[in-house]
Amino acid sequence: MLGRQRIAVSVVLASAAGAFAPFLLFPKMLRLDSQPDSRPDKPVASESPGSSKKLVFISPSPALEGHETGSDLDFYETLDQDYSEAIAHLPVEEAILTTAPHVPPPITRDYPVLLRVSLTAYTKLIQLTNRYQYEQWTFNGTVPAPFIRARVGDVVDLTLTNRDATGNPHNIDCHAFTGPGGGSALTTAEEGETKAARFRLLRPGIYLYHCAAAPVPVHIANGMYGLMYVQPAVPGGGEGLPHADREYYVMQSEFYHEPPEVGDDGRPSRTVEFSYPNGLAEEPAVVVFNGRESAATRDAALRARTGENVRLFFGNAGPNLTSSLHVIGSCYRRAYRDGDVLGPPARFVSTVSVPPGGATILDMKMVVPGTYTLVDHAIFRLDKGAVGFLNVSGKPRPDIYGSQEPPAPCVGCKLHS
Incomplete structure (x- = not known):
């Protein structure tokens, strides 16, 4: 399957913009099925209420085929257009946040949402090594911070609350966000403050997020970091990568x-x-x-x-x-x-x-x-x-890995158990 995938989607066109809003973030991916060569800059939604049109959702198939094409990249190049009106009508979803080593389940929807993410900064005394305790600086009480899973086109509605009794300011610089400071200038919260901001996700991938309040190295070195995975946009709600058990x-x-x-x-x-x-x-x-x-x-x-x-x-x-x-x-x-x-x-x-x-x-x-x-x-x-x-x-595989002698790791070995 090269280039794009096409999936026919039946959409009831209503007078309310909200019914059509999830697709407005992707105008280059929509065309009327009766106009195979037409790619309007905006979806046509002028039919009378109750009428229906068949639309074709055109989307790249990244990673599934193990390659990219020029048209796939063109798809992501269009996502920086202004769709403010559409964002106001996005459905709202609470992000599933998990602590390491756990990962939220794959996202199966094929439309963007307003994804609510709530993080709280505070310190926590933990057992860093067998010998020593250490006061870590955390988001939501864990190091690393929670894993956040989203999808291209989602708008992250981020809330950061600073409950750090030491008086340090904190913020979020997310490598998945587009804009100066990766969001840090919009989210800097002093002790007792809560800051909120929104960020539209324009590109897929796995990204670090961290505190970027001054002095930045100190905040990172003390534990304020986590990962966000932005799934590719795949028609029909696919994950975008080969299946993992x-x-x-x-x-x-x-x-x-x-x-x-x-x-x-x-x-x-x-x-x-x-x-x-x-x-x-x-x-x-x-x-x-x-x-x-x-x-x-x-x-x-x-x-x-x-x-x-x-x-x-x-x-x-x-x-x-x-x-x-x-x-x-x-x-x-x-x-x-x-x-x-x-x-x-x-x-x-x-x-x-x-x-x-x-x-x-x-x-x-x-x-x-x-x-x-x-x-x-x-x-x-x-x-x-x-x-x-x-x-x-599982079952041993002597055809791949075997010996007449049993395994014998050295005493105190950290490499095998």
């Missing part, structure tokens, strides 16, 4: 802290504090997945069964280090590098490089049961906490 949300980041203070009794404190000099020197004490040591190991390991397709939505908050994400013993059958879901994915890749502020989508098929380890292949970071497990159950 399981989807997981994983983010890598660093934490920079001072040595623990020593109390009057000579014992070091169990709580450590942020170190700006260490951040400036790019010397992290901790490099972790999903905000803390062991967040993706032990009882919190990711899970799958043999034969399943597993998708990772992976982001790197940094703020300094590039990640070389590798899953030991597997490969990415599809790697949507830099979050690009329009171009062809890389195929059968073992390691991907994700810069600070970047994100990617990675698909694997689990064939052999066992424990697969997620690492940053800048491998000394393993001992700083950058490790996660994917436990795969």
